[in-house]
Amino acid sequence: MKASTPTRWNLFSLLLVILASDAASQTAHHLTSEELRSDLRSVIILAGYPCNSVAVFTNPGPSDYHVSCDADRLYRVHVSEEKGIVVENRSDPEGAASEADADHDAFMRRQLFAIVSLAGHECGRVVHHEVRGTRDRIVTCEDQTTYRVHVTPEGRVEVDRHLITK
Amino acid sequence: MKPRVLLWIALLSLSSPVFAQQSGSVDSDSGEDFNLEALVDRISHSKALGFLTKLSLKLDIDGFLKMIREYHDKGGGEDSLEQLHERYDVMVHKLVVLLQDKDEELVKSIDDGRDKLWAMLADAKKFAGM
Numbered sequence: 001m002k003a004s005t006p007t008r009w010n011l012f013s014l015l016l017v018i019l020a021s022d023a024a025s026q027t028a029h030h031l032t033s034e035e036l037r038s039d040l041r042s043v044i045i046l047a048g049y050p051c052n053s054v055a056v057f058t059n060p061g062p063s064d065y066h067v068s069c070d071a072d073r074l075y076r077v078h079v080s081e082e083k084g085i086v087v088e089n090r091s092d093p094e095g096a097a098s099e100a101d102a103d104h105d106a107f108m109r110r111q112l113f114a115i116v117s118l119a120g121h122e123c124g125r126v127v128h129h130e131v132r133g134t135r136d137r138i139v140t141c142e143d144q145t146t147y148r149v150h151v152t153p154e155g156r157v158e159v160d161r162h163l164i165t166k
Numbered sequence: 167m168k169p170r171v172l173l174w175i176a177l178l179s180l181s182s183p184v185f186a187q188q189s190g191s192v193d194s195d196s197g198e199d200f201n202l203e204a205l206v207d208r209i210s211h212s213k214a215l216g217f218l219t220k221l222s223l224k225l226d227i228d229g230f231l232k233m234i235r236e237y238h239d240k241g242g243g244e245d246s247l248e249q250l251h252e253r254y255d256v257m258v259h260k261l262v263v264l265l266q267d268k269d270e271e272l273v274k275s276i277d278d279g280r281d282k283l284w285a286m287l288a289d290a291k292k293f294a295g296m
Contacts (some may be wrong), residue, residue, distance in 0.1 A: 024265060031216075039216025046222045077218065085221045104249045111256040118263045148258070150255060155277025156264045 040067050044075050045117045047087035048110050050124055051075070052117075066090075068109035112139045116147050123147075138162055205279055214268035225256060238290040247288060254284055 004085065017036035031039070037054040045050040051069035058066045063079035074090035111128040116123045116139055130138050135151040148162040209215075215223075230253055237243040237250060245253070259278050266273045286292045 035216065039218045042216065042219040043222050046219065046226075046260075079218075084225050085218055104245050104253070107253060108256060111253075111260055115256065115259050118260070122187070135259075145246050151259070151262075151277075155262065155273050156266050157259045159263075 019161060027166075028109060040065055040077055041069070042118065043077055043085060044069065045086055045114050047085075048113060048125075049073070049087060049089055050117060050122065052120075102105060112137070112149065115139075115149055115157065116141065116159050119157070121145075121147060121161075202279070202283070203273055207242065208272055208275065212269045212272055214265045214272070219264065222260065230254065230257060234287050234293065236292055251284060251288065254287070 023065060037057065039053050040057055041051050050065075051073060054067055054069055055071055056068040065077045067075045067077055069075065072091065075089040076086075076090055078086055079086075080086045108129060110130050113123055113126045114124070121141075122143075123139075123145070125142050126139055127142050128140040132138050132150075134147070137149045139147045139149055141147070146162040148160045149157065150160075151157055233243060233245060233253075234250060237245070237247065243250075258276065261293075262273050262276060265276070
């Protein structure tokens with residue numbers, strides 16, 4: 001790796017934080033409430049936490065949001081200079097909904113959780129997944145609901161309830 | 167370069183030395199042109215993704231590109247190339263799910279380019295020479 005790479009990355013990280021702060025401070029002024037809710041919901045899900053819809057949010061400081069999802073889940077979303085975007089589970093600080101990407105399977109489960117949740121389906125966490133074909137998977141959530149996640153010829157990702165036939 | 171474009175290049179981790187020297191069109195194996203820069207520019211101008219979401223996606227992509235780089239540098243890594251391809255596929259899925267109800271044309275372009283981009287990432291010589 002070239003010696004200049006860390007410096008380049010540090011500069012880009014700094015740029016991102018500056019732009020993030022700027023953009024986050026502008027969001028309250030330029031984005032509609034619905035757009036901001038959608039952004040916050042996506043970020044929470046991408047971090048591995050469930051959030052079907054954002055009920056209420058407050059913006060106590062620049063780049064800092066306190067979010068209530070589905071009436072009983074509280075999160076704090078903020079921008080950290082060190083970590084980038086940070087989502088804290090305020091309802092259950094010890095909760096392990098957001099699995100660390102310790103290994104390949106943990107990474108895949110978190111990604112598939114995000115895909116299923118972003119498509120509008122409830123899935124506390126993914127407990128099992130298997131390949132069914134090219135870009136075609138079966139995903140099992142913790143409540144044992146199974147979904148088929150596949151790509152259509154048009155390039156869309158479809159997430160459908162899947163009934164297992166034995 | 168416009169800050170917005172610069173940001174998206176950073177977001178997609180195309181700011182690494184590998185991608186920084188990349189010009190607009192890339193010859194794919196099939197001989198077709200794949201205009202990576204144009205695709206990045208379209209994503210940067212898409213309003214389908216919120217800024218916080220873009221920042222979150224960037225973290226995942228950073229980690230993924232680091233793994234690809236380590237794989238090529240060391241001739242292997244914790245994940246096999248097949249596993250890296252799986253990671254790439256689900257990350258593209260995730261981006262598509264975020265975009266598909268708001269920017270259908272962009273989703274089509276991403277679908278058209280995903281295999282070409284993977285071919286570039288998976289080939290050590292192409293990755294190093296891009």
